[in-house]
Structures are given as C-alpha cells and as structure tokens.
Amino acid sequence: MSSPTPPSVPRIRPRGRPVVIAIDGPAASGKSSTAKWVAQSLRYRHVDSGSLYRAVTAARERLGDSPESWTEPSVLAVTSTVSLQPTDHSFIPLLDGELAEAEIRGSKVTREVSRVARMPTVRNWVNEEVRRVARGHDVVVDGRDIGTVVFPDADLKVFLVADPWERAKRRLVQRYSRKPSDAEIAEETERLVQRDSKDATQTVQARDAVLIDTTYLTQTEQVDRIVALARAVTARPGDTSPVDDQ
Numbered sequence: 727m728s729s730p731t732p733p734s735v736p737r738i739r740p741r742g743r744p745v746v747i748a749i750d751g752p753a754a755s756g757k758s759s760t761a762k763w764v765a766q767s768l769r770y771r772h773v774d775s776g777s778l779y780r781a782v783t784a785a786r787e788r789l790g791d792s793p794e795s796w797t798e799p800s801v802l803a804v805t806s807t808v809s810l811q812p813t814d815h816s817f818i819p820l821l822d823g824e825l826a827e828a829e830i831r832g833s834k835v836t837r838e839v840s841r842v843a844r845m846p847t848v849r850n851w852v853n854e855e856v857r858r859v860a861r862g863h864d865v866v867v868d869g870r871d872i873g874t875v876v877f878p879d880a881d882l883k884v885f886l887v888a889d890p891w892e893r894a895k896r897r898l899v900q901r902y903s904r905k906p907s908d909a910e911i912a913e914e915t916e917r918l919v920q921r922d923s924k925d926a927t928q929t930v931q932a933r934d935a936v937l938i939d940t941t942y943l944t945q946t947e948q949v950d951r952i953v954a955l956a957r958a959v960t961a962r963p964g965d966t967s968p969v970d971d972q
C-alpha cells in the first residue's frame with residue numbers, strides 16, 4: 727500500500743533529463759562567482775546569462791554610434807555575432823568568434839547593458855540561447871529571471887541577496903584586490919543602488935526559490951549551502967552520490 731509523498735521529500739527528477747539550477751539576484755550579490763563554484767563542485771556547466779546581455783551590448787557598441795540611437799532591431803541584428811562556447815565547466819560568450827572578456831566586463835558595457843537588457847526581443851534571444859545549451863548538459867544558470875522566465879521548472883531555484891554596502895565592498899575588493907575605503911564603498915553603493923533600480927523589473931524572485939542572504943556568509947558557505955540543496959533535490963532513489971553520475 728502506498729502512502730502520499732510528504733511535501734518535504736525532494737522532487738525526484740526523471741532519469742536522463744539534464745538538471746537546471748537557477749541562481750538569481752541583484753548586481754554583485756555574488757551570483758556569478760557562486761554559480762561558477764557550484765557548477766564546478768557538481769561537475770555541471772555554468773551559464774552566466776548576464777554575460778550574454780553584456781556580449782550583445784559590446785557587439786552593438788562596436789558599430790560606433792551613440793547608445794541613445796540604438797533601436798531594438800539594430801541590437802537584435804548583432805546577436806548573430808555572439809555565440810556561446812562550451813568549456814570544461816561553463817559556456818562563455820564569444821564575439822565574432824573570439825573571447826572578449828575585458829570588453830564585455832568594461833565600464834562602457836556596464837553603463838549601457840541595462841538599456842539592452844530591457845529590450846524584449848533581445849531577452850527572448852538570450853533566453854533561447856541559454857535554453858539551447860542547457861538541453862545537452864546539467865547547468866547552473868545565473869541571472870535575474872532564470873527561475874521565473876527562463877526555467878520556471880528548474881530543479882532548484884536560489885535567490886541571493888546581500889546588503890548593498892556589503893555588495894559594494896565585495897565588488898571593490900574583487901576589482902582592486904585591496905581593502906577599499908569607506909568613501910569608495912559609499913560611492914560604489916550609490917552606483918549599485920542605481921543599477922538595482924534600472925534592473926528592478928527583470929530581477930524577480932520565484933515563489934519557490936530558496937532565499938539566501940549572503941551578507942554574513944563567506945563564498946565557501948554560500949557554495950556549500952547551494953551544493954547541499956542541489957544534492958538533495960537531484961537525489962534519485964538508491965543513489966549514494968546523487969550527482970556523480972552525470
């Protein structure tokens with residue numbers, strides 16, 4: 727006689743379907759670095775969806791005209807020059823077939839990327855690219871709307887938040903590899919809060935996401951928590967090491 731499954735028992739994914747772990751949250755909440763380490767721990771591939779918006783922005787900037795004149799079709803047209811290349815642990819964007827990491831992460835792109843990320847046809851293109859690469863691999867995808875729009879059926883959804891001051895401090899430590907002054911942190915906090923408001927419409931916590939406030943967590947603690955959650959939700963009956971057979 728079978729009894730109903732209690733709600734606390736993790737969902738069992740069908741054998742064979744690739745796993746999707748969605749990590750969303752605001753700028754500098756630690757999504758990308760955490761997602762990268764989670765992917766490495768689980769031997770999944772990391773997809774940074776923000777890097778695609780950045781790559782499209784960089785591609786459009788290469789045309790040289792003022793961002794104020796960018797129309798949505800003209801931005802959508804340059805998506806044909808952007809592709810995602812698989813590496814051991816990730817998919818990384820290529821621009822015209824080449825790595826352009828410095829350009830993609832540079833201040834010019836950072837200034838204009840929200841404008842591009844608000845364009846619905848560009849969002850559709852990014853979402854389809856991410857879904858396409860996730861068809862063949864277990865993935866950890868980070869972004870703003872992964873758990874709500876891109877993968878509403880993700881196996882695990884995590885929404886990371888952190889105090890803006892802490893986010894600003896982390897960002898500066900990463901950028902300068904030194905302890906920033908309070909004045910520098912205050913300035914960066916202001917910038918982050920402005921970016922949060924520009925990206926607010928897209929940054930949505932799914933109702934079934936696990937909320938993790940990372941303000942007082944180390945990177946290792948964040949990664950360990952998410953890996954433990956992932957192992958729980960991807961466990962199969964009889965598995966001793968649920969994610970090692972990918």
Ligand code: DC
Nearest residue numbers: 775776779839840843869870871928
């Ligand atoms: O996380 P990031 O700073 O690299 O993101 C770059 C931009 O892309 C930022 O404006 C937010 C936007 N973005 C988005 O709208 N949806 C996503 N899934 C990922 C990023």
